[in-house]
Amino acid sequence: xxxxxxxxxxxxxxxxxxxxxxxxxxxxxxxxxxxxxxxxxxxxxxxxxxxxxxxxxxxxxxxxxxxxxxxxxxxxxxxxxxxxxxxxxxxxxxxxxxxxxxxxxxxxxxxxxxxxxxxxxxxxxxxxxxxxxxxxxxxxxxxxxxxxxxxxxxxxxxxxxxxxxxxxxxxxxxxxxxxxxxxxxxxxxxxxxxxxxxxxxxxxxxxxxxxxxxxxxxxxxxxxxxxxxxxxxxxxxxxxxxxxxxxxxxxxxxxxxxxxxxxxxxxxxxxxxxxxxxxxxxxxxxxxxxxxxxxxxxxxxxxxxxxxxxxxxxxxxxxxxxxxxxxxxxxxxxxxxxxxxxxxxxxxxxxxxxxxxxxxxxxxxxxxxxxxxxxxxxxxxxxxxxxxxxxxxxxxxxxxxxxxxxxxxxxxxxxxxxx
Ligand SMILES: [Zn+2]
Numbered sequence: 001x002x003x004x005x006x007x008x009x010x011x012x013x014x015x016x017x018x019x020x021x022x023x024x025x026x027x028x029x030x031x032x033x034x035x036x037x038x039x040x041x042x043x044x045x046x047x048x049x050x051x052x053x054x055x056x057x058x059x060x061x062x063x064x065x066x067x068x069x070x071x072x073x074x075x076x077x078x079x080x081x082x083x084x085x086x087x088x089x090x091x092x093x094x095x096x097x098x099x100x101x102x103x104x105x106x107x108x109x110x111x112x113x114x115x116x117x118x119x120x121x122x123x124x125x126x127x128x129x130x131x132x133x134x135x136x137x138x139x140x141x142x143x144x145x146x147x148x149x150x151x152x153x154x155x156x157x158x159x160x161x162x163x164x165x166x167x168x169x170x171x172x173x174x175x176x177x178x179x180x181x182x183x184x185x186x187x188x189x190x191x192x193x194x195x196x197x198x199x200x201x202x203x204x205x206x207x208x209x210x211x212x213x214x215x216x217x218x219x220x221x222x223x224x225x226x227x228x229x230x231x232x233x234x235x236x237x238x239x240x241x242x243x244x245x246x247x248x249x250x251x252x253x254x255x256x257x258x259x260x261x262x263x264x265x266x267x268x269x270x271x272x273x274x275x276x277x278x279x280x281x282x283x284x285x286x287x288x289x290x291x292x293x294x295x296x297x298x299x300x301x302x303x304x305x306x307x308x309x310x311x312x313x314x315x316x317x318x319x320x321x322x323x324x325x326x327x328x329x330x331x332x333x334x335x336x337x338x339x340x341x342x343x344x345x346x347x348x349x350x351x352x353x354x355x356x357x358x359x360x361x362x363x364x365x366x367x368x369x370x371x372x373x374x375x376x377x378x379x380x381x382x383x384x385x386x387x388x389x390x391x392x393x394x395x396x397x398x399x400x401x402x403x404x405x406x407x408x409x410x411x412x413x414x415x416x417x418x419x
Pocket of ligand 1: 322326403
């Protein structure tokens, strides 16, 4: 266990007003076993309570020194209130009404960063954190939650924003008069690329007064990945595979030690692990039949459920003939492959934009152009009706449509004769 207050510090404080220092928790903890120790909230462990009422013993013999005259005079003439302040690196940061509140602030700071269900093993601050009893005229007393918030965020009025559907960091930053980098810095736990609806974002520069290192242990169960075994079959084409027996995840129990600094995990270590159930291999059958023998059924399905021709096959295109048919549909409409085949091209090609080409054997190929997204790779075996892409307007396209082409031995055919 780490005590954050050094002896020098104690002497330094004592010189001002104080006459007794009690490390109440450490005294108490020393009588407890390790197990009990973890359970009572060690948040305060690193903190020394400084108290003005009793004579300090054990540092040196200057304890009988008279109080500074200002304090004596103040106490005599004005009504003062006894209160408890939390000092960080010697500076008073917050003042609480009583000792319980002051302790609660420190416990709640630990709780703020603690992983749910974890056991706290050690707590330490980079800073010197002390609870000091004082008597003050008109002290600025804070509530426990305000004090916690101030120490954690560095600001008295932490403005926040709840992410709504369609929000992006850029917009949130602009609307709130911040720049994006500051907004990201203020939210170290949020993933800027994947904002979740309902996430509460801090709209201020995060300048915590403390840097809390928390060592926790946590028991979790995790799945164990299963292996995959392959069996060859000539009933499927090369590149095709099917599940014969589904794999099953195993399960293991893990005890982990996690070290966090202000909530950010900086290291994780597995202390113990016990297998609860072993995973079971998945068995796959894998095709060996050569793709060159793959032949489509010869009958096509429609590439999209709604067919609306915006430009016909053979239409004049500045002296050239339209090599396919343009089928209008909104962006993102799924495009299906019209017959079984093998994907022979996926990529961007000039005026076609994003295009998928599928070979169906017997010299027949189909082309799907101006796609927005494409979800197949070269060599994939596709089955009639599989989605391979979505409608876009990439390449030379006016508006969202699928340019659908059928070629026989390289010669464009009228696709409508096949649909
Ligand atoms: Zn076209």
